[in-house]
Amino acid sequence: MRLRGLYAIVDTRSLAAKAIDPIAFAREVLAARPAALQLRAKDERDDAIVRLARLLVTLCREAHVPFVLNDRIDLARVVECEIVHLGQHDAPELARGVPVGVSTHTPEQLRRALALRPAYVAFGPVFATSSKENPDPVVGLEGLAAARAIVRASEVPETPLVAIGGISRENAEKIAEFADAGASIGALVTTDVAARARALHAALGGES
16 A cells, blocks of 8 residues: 555544544544544444444545554454554454554564565654553664665565654654654644644645
8 A cells, every 4th residue: 555644543542531522533634635544442342433433434435545443353344444553462464354554663573564564564653652651662763764774675665664653743854754654643633633634744745
């Protein structure tokens, strides 16, 4: 797949903390035509995830933006998502034909993920992040540059590299030097979501 620009994340925990409706939030983000939109619903019941995911699938298809479901391989076919995003504690090889994106935090993890020929690989955290309770060590721009080199030297050099962790409008252009896309949660939770999403998407190299 081709990913370029903003990889937007609808994180129900972050949105609930500020009493923001996830569907209204997603509509504003999708106005920027981001590279992808992911649903991250760590605290929700299965029925709530399915209901929300189906609504987001419809919105994403209308906007021609790939929809990604975080973690839930078991619900992927139910909601007809394009991709499932998995972490290091998940088992990407068990996705049973569903395209996956894989989070990685070290060069070794990145190489193992690339061997699975995923839809994309995520690497980080590039900067400090508050979206995870126990984040992995920060890799910095140097680590991201090294990850780019690993992808290019692999058997699947066209695999998109998504930077994760602490990405903001202020550092987005630096991210775009090494990654195809940048994932964002907190930077989008603002009073003018659509404008922030457009600014981030452009700074990360995305097309309007």
